[in-house]
Amino acid sequence: MTTALIAEDEPLLAQALRDELQAAWPALEIVAIATDGDEAVEQAMALRPDLLFLDIRMPGRSGLEAAEAIVEDWPAAAADGGAADAPPLPLIVFVTAYDHYALQAFERAAVDYLQKPVQPARLAACCSRLRGLLAPRAAASPARPGSEDAELLARLRSLLAPATAGPAPTPLRVIQASVGNTLHMLPLDEVVYFEAADKYLRVLTAEREALIRTSMRDLLPQLPADRFWQIHRGTVVRADAIATAVRDESGKLRLTLRERPERLTVSRLYAHRFRGM
Numbered sequence: 351m352t353t354a355l356i357a358e359d360e361p362l363l364a365q366a367l368r369d370e371l372q373a374a375w376p377a378l379e380i381v382a383i384a385t386d387g388d389e390a391v392e393q394a395m396a397l398r399p400d401l402l403f404l405d406i407r408m409p410g411r412s413g414l415e416a417a418e419a420i421v422e423d424w425p426a427a428a429a430d431g432g433a434a435d436a437p438p439l440p441l442i443v444f445v446t447a448y449d450h451y452a453l454q455a456f457e458r459a460a461v462d463y464l465q466k467p468v469q470p471a472r473l474a475a476c477c478s479r480l481r482g483l484l485a486p487r488a489a490a491s492p493a494r495p496g497s498e499d500a501e502l503l504a505r506l507r508s509l510l511a512p513a514t515a516g517p518a519p520t521p522l523r524v525i526q527a528s529v530g531n532t533l534h535m536l537p538l539d540e541v542v543y544f545e546a547a548d549k550y551l552r553v554l555t556a557e558r559e560a561l562i563r564t565s566m567r568d569l570l571p572q573l574p575a576d577r578f579w580q581i582h583r584g585t586v587v588r589a590d591a592i593a594t595a596v597r598d599e600s601g602k603l604r605l606t607l608r609e610r611p612e613r614l615t616v617s618r619l620y621a622h623r624f625r626g627m
Contacts (some may be wrong), residue, residue, distance in 0.1 A: 387411025
């Protein structure tokens with residue numbers, strides 16, 4: 351039985367998509383309808399569906415942010431150092447009201463997408479595509495190779511990459527960060543890593559910790575990509591501050607640092623950076 355989760359904050363649209371899916375794919379079991387991004391993550395991790403239909407714009411996490419969280423927290427398969435019986439990553443379909451030009455990004459990077467209002471012919475084509483992608487899974491051995499998941503991860507990374515439209519932002523050289531009532535001017539070369547913390551980012555050097563009021567998405571385009579690596583949705587580390595990368599018993603990749611005692615977890619979205627280690 352193929353299972354699916356729908357995440358849509360408009361009840362009428364959610365029910366309409368459910369009805370249309372049942373008409374186009376009678377054997378598909380809709381295991382849950384989530385009303386926001388946070389619930390989508392919670393339900394997906396509890397129910398482990400084969401398919402996710404995620405609305406892009408939802409309260410709390412967006413569809414993209416929910417997809418990122420689900421993929422990062424999904425159990426690692428044997429190919430990634432995890433359990434042999436771990437379920438493969440769910441196939442993700444984004445549901446969006448974006449216009450034709452914005453949809454070009456989804457054509458390149460998503461497993462598939464549906465544009466609101468969903469047309470029956472387009473939904474039928476999507477279901478046919480999904481059945482074709484799921485068929486090899488049913489025939490695969492337990493020791494399934496990781497190439498399929500690797501492609502899904504690459505597509506999601508492409509969608510999550512910071513937008514580059516317009517003039518490039520000025521590269522940062524100094525971070526203006528608060529420690530109590532004091533503003534510190536921290537050279538970028540001294541930053542070991544950045545970590546998301548509610549509405550702030552923690553900035554950690556070898557000697558201190560400070561806060562900046564900005565988002566990870568806004569910060570990333572201002573950092574030199576060859577020197578600062580995103581390793582998790584909430585963590586960016588200076589590459590030459592990494593001492594070792596070690597996979598633990600659960601399959602998680604963890605980093606030790608040269609200048610800090612913390613061990614940082616690498617999500618499966620960004621573990622490709624350490625394939626040679």
